Amino acid sequence: MISSWADEIPDERPSIFSAQGAGWQLDRARFDRLLMQSAAAAGAQVRLGTPVRSAVREGDGWRLELTDGDITAGAVIWATGRCWKLARSFGAKLRVHGHLAAYTRFFDGVPGDCRMVIEARPEGWWHSADLPDQRRVVACLTDPDLGSELRDPKSWHRALATTQFIAPLLPQGARETAMSVKSAGTATINPAAGERWVAAGDSLFCADPLSSRGIVHALRSGILAAYAASDMIDGRGELARMRYAMIASQGLADYIPALAAHYAAAARWDTAFWQRRRPRPEAAGGDRNSPGEHAT
Template structure:
């Protein structure tokens, strides 16, 4: 079996992993950095709005020129039909940071990985890390037909915690949620993102590049089984007041997928010569709008942490990183609860659960996380011709 050695290995090629790899190259240009990504960023992903504040992070990482050239659709208005009141509109012209962007996530992720590769990161797509074993002062990572030894690891595999046991970490699930999304083309862009509360949960819709649009319903997995079926999903969409209006008669569905979207955290945030980043560290409810900004920031901070570990400041790096992660979660919990509490229109299970006192978080095994995230309940992805 071929074996390699590297100073740093980043597991995961999403925004957090790419940000960590890019920052490692900038911070420690003499070190060998290898990024390993299980997928190839060629499958549909739910569209996300990237706030304008992310421009500073993209500049810090050196990828702003590439991002600007990609010409993602601007997000000029957020329409929110949330509480018992007329829908509110928030226009980017009144923001100090300006307009954000509607992202094609697969395209954005490819852009970030290509930027990392151009910066000197060795990128391996289509390669999944199966095991991680402590070896000397570092880690040996085994893949299907090769392995690699790293002095330090950034673990940024998104909502995939299969390596938790290997790193001695525990996953805590704080809330369950799933996104039932469908993608359409032939939709004239209007530069708006719409969020609408409904009895079954909440809906959102946003423009994507190429006259495309994503529409999704967010609800609890045990309440969303019917939304897996196209006829049920479309009937629920038709009952919305605002989201349904965004799809013209000629819009054509080109893909659908269901993804876990609940809240989960890892403990510890960092261990012996490893650091978690992005959704792997803290997977947030999409309503919190943390998403990619959190991923980029945590990737940057993870790069500094593992660099400190190799420079003899391991205890300090772990403590500092854990403190930042804890503070971020403590700020998130009350803010998310307050946002859900503002929607008081319905006495349905979804909303009753969010008005009740929060349940004690459950610490679970990676196998249980797979179950609660929906993969064993039939959460799937379907590609259609034309995507």
């Protein structure tokens, strides 16, 4: 990984010298297929292209309305990513801790070099990584109210041209194939678990991409959610909910100050994005929530 964060001098961290071991760049589509195949081999029933429309409490479990019919479940693991349409069904509320948007474009014809690059800029920060088949993703992350112009291709490419380490990653002849604008801020669900249901992955806690915890968090929370769901079915629901809530709460308590400290290290520009991320004196009293936090 190469980062230009606290200053303009790039910091390269080869994984071979890291105490945390080798770094990985994951082919997410292939990884998801392997997980699905493993689940099917273990006896799980896999149904693709059948989103859940609603969830209704029925007896000791739930009845889920799918696009191709209903199913019943003794317990539900809610793992729909950054989509919380089922929150009302489960009696849960979304809590937003910080707003961030990723203005992303994808390119073909880019020879891979296995490098992930992060560069702080006045408007926010940029991220780029290799994708399979000589493709590369490039994203600018900033606050939604500051990045509206980045929806326009010309404005996005003008901003890209000012970067020192991201723009050179795209050789002449690289072909832009797709773009997207997605929410990338921190959000949690409350409660983390309820009557015969438990949230996992981004449905439980979606983190700022800067934290690099997405896949690890998804796998860890999925494993813990499976244990909790099993306990619920076995009649230990109250204990399962309490334990799971404590784990989720501790994860957020560790994450918020660590993320704030990392942003503060790069707040060298006097621009709106970085002004919002400078330490506030009133935060020293223990209130570590973002000023934009609210529940929905």
